[in-house]
Amino acid sequence: MITESDFGKPVYYIDGEQLSDFVASSDMTRNGFGYQWENEGVTHLHFSPLDHSFGKALKVSFAKEDGCHLPDADVKVDIAADGSASADGTDVTIIPSRENLYKRNKGLIELDILSNKRALIIGLGSGGSPIAVELAKAGVGQFALADFDRVELHNLSRHICSLNDLGRLKTDAVADCIRGKNPYAIIDKLPIDVSKNLDILEDEIKKADIVLCCTDNNSSRFHTSELLVKHKKVGLFGRAITRAEGGDVFIYRPGQPCYFCLLGSDWYDQSDEEITNEASARRAGHIPAYVSAEDAEAFVQVGLGADIEPINNMMVKLALVELSRGTESGISSLEDEFQANYYIWANRRERQYTNWGSFHNTDGMPTIMKWYGINISKDENCTLCGHKEALATDETYLESLKAMGSGDFSGLNLDDIPGTDSPIE
Numbered sequence: 401m402i403t404e405s406d407f408g409k410p411v412y413y414i415d416g417e418q419l420s421d422f423v424a425s426s427d428m429t430r431n432g433f434g435y436q437w438e439n440e441g442v443t444h445l446h447f448s449p450l451d452h453s454f455g456k457a458l459k460v461s462f463a464k465e466d467g468c469h470l471p472d473a474d475v476k477v478d479i480a481a482d483g484s485a486s487a488d489g490t491d492v493t494i495i496p497s498r499e500n501l502y503k504r505n506k507g508l509i510e511l512d513i514l515s516n517k518r519a520l521i522i523g524l525g526s527g528g529s530p531i532a533v534e535l536a537k538a539g540v541g542q543f544a545l546a547d548f549d550r551v552e553l554h555n556l557s558r559h560i561c562s563l564n565d566l567g568r569l570k571t572d573a574v575a576d577c578i579r580g581k582n583p584y585a586i587i588d589k590l591p592i593d594v595s596k597n598l599d600i601l602e603d604e605i606k607k608a609d610i611v612l613c614c615t616d617n618n619s620s621r622f623h624t625s626e627l628l629v630k631h632k633k634v635g636l637f638g639r640a641i642t643r644a645e646g647g648d649v650f651i652y653r654p655g656q657p658c659y660f661c662l663l664g665s666d667w668y669d670q671s672d673e674e675i676t677n678e679a680s681a682r683r684a685g686h687i688p689a690y691v692s693a694e695d696a697e698a699f700v701q702v703g704l705g706a707d708i709e710p711i712n713n714m715m716v717k718l719a720l721v722e723l724s725r726g727t728e729s730g731i732s733s734l735e736d737e738f739q740a741n742y743y744i745w746a747n748r749r750e751r752q753y754t755n756w757g758s759f760h761n762t763d764g765m766p767t768i769m770k771w772y773g774i775n776i777s778k779d780e781n782c783t784l785c786g787h788k789e790a791l792a793t794d795e796t797y798l799e800s801l802k803a804m805g806s807g808d809f810s811g812l813n814l815d816d817i818p819g820t821d822s823p824i825e
């Protein structure tokens with residue numbers, strides 16, 4: 401641990417698993433790489449080069465007791481038989497290996513179980529990107545990340561990525577954010593529009609333990625919903641209402657009401673969905689084709705990151721409870737709490753929330769800044785999970801989408817090439 405008296409002294413870090421590999425090998429010496437924040441005296445040591453380095457790059461030499469150092473190395477690291485290391489005479493801090501990385505979560509969640517769970521996250525915007533990283537922080541070990549957009553300036557205020565990621569595919573940038581928390585995470589990147597690659601989507605849903613749909617369009621939600629029902633997988637759908645005045649989260653559990661049942665209920669209002677991005681809003685039919693690019697800007701109105709966070713937080717909690725279901729852990733009691741399948745949240749008393757109670761209201765009516773769980777019941781006429789046999793053909797499917805007023809699907813451009821429709825602004 402670095403204490404105040406260590407200020408000014410050099411500090412070194414090394415990955416525990418890489419170090420163990422070297423100790424177990426018959427090699428006496430190895431060349432390595434160092435990355436140093438010069439003014440802070442902090443150096444990270446590696447046996448192989450990083451894809452994207454930071455700070456000043458250094459030549460490092462690792463040697464066991466009987467090994468010889470590379471004469472021109474910038475840093476000489478001595479490795480003792482017990483696996484401890486010192487760099488130019490200073491003790492090296494060893495970054496804990498896989499099993500110890502999340503040991504502080506022990507008791508709260510079942511780490512062995514979570515590390516083998518696979519989460520498919522569809523949409524890596526202000527919802528999906530922080531959710532992905534939160535799940536990684538909790539110990540979820542496997543991810544499939546689907547999004548064909550790139551990180552743009554207008555994303556940054558609410559996104560997990562930073563200025564350094566501008567222009568990158570969100571799948572790549574978010575994968576790096578996950579690895580920053582869990583270098584052992586297994587991550588499959590899908591820079592595609594899932595609605596146009598249904599075979600891939602189906603494959604991924606089959607492999608997933610949980611699916612988190614964090615997109616801003618109904619097309620992907622419908623396709624996801626259909627496949628969740630077909631393959632009996634748990635799925636979560638989260639979204640923000642205009643300017644993040646509020647939001648909602650729906651959970652599909654196999655055998656229970658599906659997302660289509662929600663759409664048919666009185667609770668669901670899809671007219672006021674938050675519009676975060678002109679291109680995707682046009683694709684989803686939220687902005688009519690005749691509206692000029694200039695005027696379309698007025699449609700794009702987002703809320704604060706802090707207004708999205710409650711929705712993301714609920715998605716993460718529900719996901720962890722579902723992934724841990726049936727195991728004894730600190731969050732087991734939440735299985736009883738999260739019995740509803742639809743949760744609504746209001747950040748401020750505005751528009752559709754105007755008549756909601758104040759925060760201090762105690763008469764049981766919905767108030768701002770508190771979650772409300774609702775049990776959406778099964779719609780017996782649901783085209784997806786109800787008694788009616790439907791979705792036999794693509795035409796019935798499209799008809800059912802249109803009947804739900806889900807925008808202009810005839811305008812969906814099937815030729816969109818991943819990434820190319822997202823100019824960097």
Ligand SMILES: [Zn+2]
Nearest residue numbers: 658661782785
């Ligand atoms: Zn249904």
